Structures are given as structure tokens and as C-alpha cells.
Amino acid sequence: MDYYSSHISKLIEEFSKLPGIGAKSAGRLAFHILSMSNEQVDALTNAISSAKKNVRYCKDCFTLTDEEYCPICRSQKRDHKTIMVVENTRDLAAYEKTGKYSGVYHVLHGAISPMLGIGPNDIKLKELMERLRGDVDEVIISTNSSLEGETTAVYISKLIKPTGIRVSRIASGVPVGGDLEYVDSVTLLKALEGRVEM
């Protein structure tokens, strides 16, 4: 693409590496950047850099947060004896959007997938088991209803059963094969209400 400036080509190349951005979208984004004011461009690059620099894992639930402990884990209003296990921070956000779940979370950052070579030690599972040594009444497994999510749910329930802590799985109100983060709040709540003992 030497008919573009090398800086433009480089920018298009970098945008193309992002998920869901094809060559044409990348070109459109690159030329949009060039049409933005210096202040707007600085706001974008600063947002990227400072998110990358300041965001870390919550020491309790491992969600992505700005501080040592996330606002949910710090809150006295939340029921710390109920832990919902999710695959990632976006799934946590999906349940938070319902405004009806008052427990806390545990973010696995992935799901067990023999196909992709992701085993129990590659997700925050050991950390979940450590948390269960404390005072916990119930673990609600809200992994996706995909093959990996179901595998992970079964694996976790088998680990927890011997501890005597109640383990439940959100109901199949969640569309099979669907991504939790795209499910509407009503369906998410129905799935929560209809959860079954594992």
C-alpha cells in the first residue's frame, strides 16, 4: 500500500489487528483519526495507555479494576457469602446491569477447553477454592452455556461438592451457544431464578 503514507499504512495495519476490524474498517478508522483534533487524538491514546497501565485484578474476585479491591468486593451492602463464578469481567457487568444480584463474583478469566489447551490451572480456579475456605453459603456457576462453559461448570461443581457448600448453575434460559454478555437482563434474571442444584 505504498500509495498511502507509511504512517497511514502502519496505522491501518495496527487497527487491522484488533478483533472485528477488517481491512476496510481499519482504513476508515485511520482516516477518521487524521481528521480528529489533536486533543481528541490525545484523549484516545491516553485512554488506551492509562487503562493498560492502571487496570489490574481485584485481589478477591479477580475482576478488572483500578484499585487493590473492586467496588463490589469492598461493598458492605453485598452478600459476601454468595459467589457467582463468571468467565470474564464483561459477564460480571452483564449481571450487574440487571441490578438485582446482591452477591459477589469470582472471575475465572477463561473456561476449560481441551481443544484450546486451556486446563483448570490456566483459569482462576485455585483462587476460587482458596476463597471457599472462608464463610461461603453458595457458589452460583454462571459460565457460558457453550461446550467450554459447561465443561468448566461440571468441573467446578465436582471440586466444590465435597466441601458441603451449595453449588448451583444458572438455568438454561440463557440461549445455548450464546455469549452471556449479549443476553438481555430479563433472560439473565430468569436464568438466575431458575438455577438448579448441581
Next chain:
Amino acid sequence: MDYYSSHISKLIEEFSKLPGIGAKSAGRLAFHILSMSNEQVDALTNAISSAKKNVRYCKDCFTLTDEEYCPICRSQKRDHKTIMVVENTRDLAAYEKTGKYSGVYHVLHGAISPMLGIGPNDIKLKELMERLRGDVDEVIISTNSSLEGETTAVYISKLIKPTGIRVSRIASGVPVGGDLEYVDSVTLLKALEGRVEM
């Protein structure tokens, strides 16, 4: 969105401002950024900053380039007596991709649009007329086949006619209402061959 870290919310907000990026794509991009290595994130932010800092207009044709004059205007192999007028640098790139056009370009950076309040003085038209004082045989108008593009083409042809320089318009092989940058090379070449006197 206080269930996200403020840095993540800010990043999602910045991504949402970009064209074609909705709330969900912005969220996906933001979490992807957090999963990238520091080096990858630096490569992205540097590409954005340096493109914005170093890209400028070519002093002859006004395309976006890294240097005072773009490679096409500097080239001795191009026919500098034939000027193709395009709306933007992406349209220039579309014709360059055909590899068959040997003339030079003039980038207007827009099209006349009474609806949007864009007049002849808001695009690089005065600059085109200045170039025509030199040794020019033909001006090929390759603005889009949209209402604005056609309006601009008619306006420019009326300005040029009195100078005695040949003015042509690419043929209507280009789909009506379509965006020049998305047209395939074969169609673009047919349109070039079939251009008609204005």
C-alpha cells in the same frame, strides 16, 4: 457503568466515538486492549500519535502524505499533464490499486454539499485551478456518483471549460450512490475507459 473500572469505562467511551464502533464493539475492543502485551499497546498508540503528527497534505495534489510532496507527484514516470480529481485519499488509493492509471491526482477533501453547508471554498478547488495554470492536457473528474459528487463534477467542469483544458468524467460504470473506495478494480477501469467529455 460503575461496575467497570473508571479506566475501562473511559476507554469504552473513547472507542464508541469512532465511526462504526457501537457500544458492544467498543467493550470488546477495550477488553482486548487489556489482554494485549505492553509492546502491542505501545505499537498501537504510537501508530496513532505518529500518523496524526507526521501526516500532512502534499503541496501539489493535497493527498495525505509523510513528506512535502507525495510519491506520485514526485515520480518522473507519471504523466503530470493529466490530473484526476478525487474527493479523498481513499479514492486515490482505489485508483492506484488498479495499477493502470499513470496520471497524477488532485484531492479535494470533500464535495460540494448545500445540504451540509459545504461550498466550493471549503474544498481544495482554488488549489486545483491554480495547478491548471501550468501545462495540463486533461482533468478527469472522479468524484463519487452521489448527489454531492455529481454537483461537484458539474461545478468543476463549468469552471474549467473556459480555460480550454479537456474535462472528462469517469463513466457511470461506478454504481450510482456507491462509494468509490469500495468499487472493484475492473469496474473502476471500465469507468475510466468509458469517460465522456463534459
